[in-house]
Amino acid sequence: MHPIATLRRLSIDGRARTPLAWAFYDFANTIFSFAVISNAIGLLLTNGLGDSQGNLWLGIASAAAVALNALVSPVLGKISDRGGRRLPFLAFFTVLTIIPCIFIPYPPIAAGIVLYCIALFSYQAALIYYEAILPEVSTPTTRGRVSGLGIATAYSGSVTVAIVLLVGGFSVDQRFIVAAAMFAVFAIPIFVFVKEPPARGPIFMRSDIRNSWSQIFTTIREAREVPHLSRFLLGRFFYTDALNTVVVVMSVFAVRAVGFTDQEALLVLLVLTLFAIGAGLVWGVIADRIGPKRTLMIVLAIWVVGLLLAGIFVAKPIFLIAGALIGTGMGGMHVSDRVLMLRLSPPDKLGQFFGIYGLVGKASQVIGVPLYTFLVWFLFPRMGTAAYQVAIFSLLGTMLIGLFLVRGVPDGWHGSGEPNPEE
Secondary structure, eight states: OOHHHHHHHHBSSSOTHHHHHHHHHHHHHHHHIIIIIIIIHHHHHHHHHHHHHHHHHHHHHHHHHHHHHHHHHHHHHHHHHHSSOOHHHHHHHHHHHHHHHHHTTSSOHHHHHHHHHHHHHHHHHHHHHHHHTHHHHBOTTTHHHHHHHHHHHHHHHHHHHHHHHHHHTOOHHHHHHHHHHHHHHHHHHHHHHOOOOOOOSOSOOTHHHHHHHHHHHHHHHHHHTSTTHHHHHHHHHHHHHHHHHHHHHHHHIIIIIIOOOHHHHHHHHHHHHHHHHHHHHHHHHHHHHHOHHHHHHHHHHHHHHHHHHHHHOOSHHHHHHHHHHHHHHHHHHHHHHHHHHHHHSOGGGHHHHHHHHHHHHHHHHHHHHHHHHHHHHHHHHHHTTHHHHHHHHHHHHHHHHHHHHHHTSOOSOSSOSSOOTTO
């Protein structure tokens, strides 16, 4: 079938541009994630403040933004559900990501740290509204494929901005401006081509704050009653601690510990992303054949090997091998743990439990990145670049804890949200 015809069949209004415009927002925001979060901010801070202070403030800024987002995300989600109008909020938080991003590299550096916190908070807040727009661009039977289209374009955004930064030879300071400009341009289609119904009622009420948090605590209590779900979520907290920290600190480690140049570090990130893209497709097939739990165990074991290599051998060839392993495992982790969560969750509570699933991921960021950066801050004056190796071993420790916990989780259906093909 022709690609345009395929997109029309996926769309709720029969127009190919509708799901494509929605997916392009994934392309746009991933540009910010790759160029700013995974690359430029860490290098800006360590170049300007040195390894010790730079890493410390990277951890503080990242944790502060994510913690605030975790605190208010239930209320933001409630607002998303109430009025039925999400595009205005998406536009507000998109602008609140782009504008601060432009000015992050300008002195004083303290102002840049504050602006980064605002941009990172807004970037994550925008995702709440973006994901909630999916029903407005797809039908119940096509949402999986439209969501997959978004994931594919997201990876394309990472590759595109990496190539632009490499070919353009942009400095670390200039990367913030390039990322902001590209984010702004590629975010435009969703606001032009996606249409929402009129608002159904008041957008926000004061009682929403209390009700949102009450629902979270109720969901946590209910999750504890589901066999093996609490153990899995606790394991997920530990292994996503390593995943989320690597995303933030990879460029700094590559430049400050291993000795790559800024441009070479960009190339390493690009290669890691390409491995994640290719491996994601393969891991999906493996998960269908041997089950998500066994797949996740293999993925976590690969991460253990990659982190061991990166922590023991601070040399460029070994680091490239470690990066390839981590990139390969990154795609598999996203694929397998989502499916395992689906198997463990009762079908009538999927939405509630996936909210906790997401909250666990954010909580691990609040702890993981500060722990890593604190170790570098504390040990660098005493150990030099070896402090980075010790910090990597802290990630290895959390990964091993996560692997141990997941090992005790069964791989069956147990009345989950996914039908058992064996019955």
